[in-house]
Amino acid sequence: MDDRELVKMIGGIIGTDTVEDDCAKIPFGDDYIILSTDMLHETTDFPTGMTDWQIGWMSAAVTISDIASDGAVPLGLLLAAGLDRPERLKGIMQGAKACCDEYGASLIGGDVDAHSELTIVTTGIGRVEKENYTGRKGALPGDLVCIVGDPGYAQAALDGDARYRDYLLIPKPFVYEGRELSKAGVSSMMDVSDGLALSLYDLADLNGVGFEIDSGKLPKTLPQDYVLYGGGDFGLLFTCEESILRSLEVGATVIGRVISDAGVFVDGKTVERRGYVHKWD
Ligand SMILES: Nc1ncnc2c1ncn2[C@@H]1O[C@H](COP(=O)(O)OP(=O)(O)O)[C@@H](O)[C@H]1O
Ligand SMILES: Cc1ncc(C[n+]2csc(CCOP(=O)(O)OP(=O)(O)O)c2C)c(N)n1
Ligand SMILES: [Mg+2]
Numbered sequence: 356m357d358d359r360e361l362v363k364m365i366g367g368i369i370g371t372d373t374v375e376d377d378c379a380k381i382p383f384g385d386d387y388i389i390l391s392t393d394m395l396h397e398t399t400d401f402p403t404g405m406t407d408w409q410i411g412w413m414s415a416a417v418t419i420s421d422i423a424s425d426g427a428v429p430l431g432l433l434l435a436a437g438l439d440r441p442e443r444l445k446g447i448m449q450g451a452k453a454c455c456d457e458y459g460a461s462l463i464g465g466d467v468d469a470h471s472e473l474t475i476v477t478t479g480i481g482r483v484e485k486e487n488y489t490g491r492k493g494a495l496p497g498d499l500v501c502i503v504g505d506p507g508y509a510q511a512a513l514d515g516d517a518r519y520r521d522y523l524l525i526p527k528p529f530v531y532e533g534r535e536l537s538k539a540g541v542s543s544m545m546d547v548s549d550g551l552a553l554s555l556y557d558l559a560d561l562n563g564v565g566f567e568i569d570s571g572k573l574p575k576t577l578p579q580d581y582v583l584y585g586g587g588d589f590g591l592l593f594t595c596e597e598s599i600l601r602s603l604e605v606g607a608t609v610i611g612r613v614i615s616d617a618g619v620f621v622d623g624k625t626v627e628r629r630g631y632v633h634k635w636d
């Protein structure tokens with residue numbers, strides 16, 4: 356059993372469309388209020404040696420990244436901390452505050468209690484004009500498939516490559532880029548927190564399409580296994596018409612094209628449906 360199966364079950368109770376995006380959205384006049392929450396645990400999410408400041412930063416960044424993937428502006432963040440040791444909270448709050456300050460969000464509340472394993476829940480609120488909103492749905496055959504960011508570096512760092520430590524420990528959500536892409540009219544977008552391959556499958560399945568990826572366009576500085584299957588990166592995966600890409604002022608890499616057949620392929624070969632999932636035995 357993994358978290359995706361559970362999310363399907365949740366969809367059966369609260370509505371399939373409710374669980375189809377990185378964030379929830381509530382209509383509010385001409386805008387959507389955008390909401391997202393994430394839970395992180397020490398053993399599964401905070402690599403050994405990470406400082407409390409970095410733990411705070413990462414906890415804020417993962418939620419701000421979900422908000423960015425809808426093209427929204429992050430407004431506020433709540434942080435709830437289940438603490439194994441109370442003295443850790445100061446560094447955690449300072450790191451979370453630094454991340455919020457960097458991306459224009461206010462850290463405005465939360466909760467604190469005692470817990471055997473350090474557990475942090477961040478809940479973010481954002482805002483986007485309805486006309487500038489981009490969800491996961493909308494990819495059409497013929498659209499380009501593109502990424503912002505460098506998938507794989509966080510996983511390489513987790514496996515010991517010190518050159519990429521900051522990608523893992525201080526992830527940078529693409530808030531400005533998400534907003535610009537969304538305003539430019541890209542057809543679908545999500546962040547790749549669970550790895551590029553799994554995110555490609557999530558996006559393809561949801562849109563009833565497939566993706567043909569060109570290996571020559573994937574980043575070359577890392578083995579392809581890291582680029583496709585590494586998790587913990589917070590780049591953006593999006594699809595768009597070719598004309599939109601030409602007008603973009605955001606650094607994006609075209610990696611392939613949307614096709615009408617289901618599946619995710621690299622140079623015509625099926626990609627494994629594999630990435631970062633939360634599992635139960
Ligand atoms: N316990 C839950 N109750 C309601 N919705 C949930 C729950 N857990 C996950 N979801 C929804 O399922 C979807 C997928 O969640 P998640 O994997 O956390 O997305 P992401 O990887 O973008 O953060 C989201 O829309 C999220 O709101
Ligand atoms: C021990 C450890 N393994 C992996 C990672 C990389 N990592 C951080 S968050 C994440 C996946 C995303 O976490 P999730 O709770 O699924 O966030 P969501 O996709 O719901 O936003 C990964 C792989 C890490 N930081 N530490
Ligand atoms: Mg997401």
Ligand SMILES: [Mg+2]
Pocket residue numbers: 377391392393417418421
């Ligand atoms: Mg999330």
Ligand SMILES: [Mg+2]
Pocket residue numbers: 358549
């Ligand atoms: Mg998840």
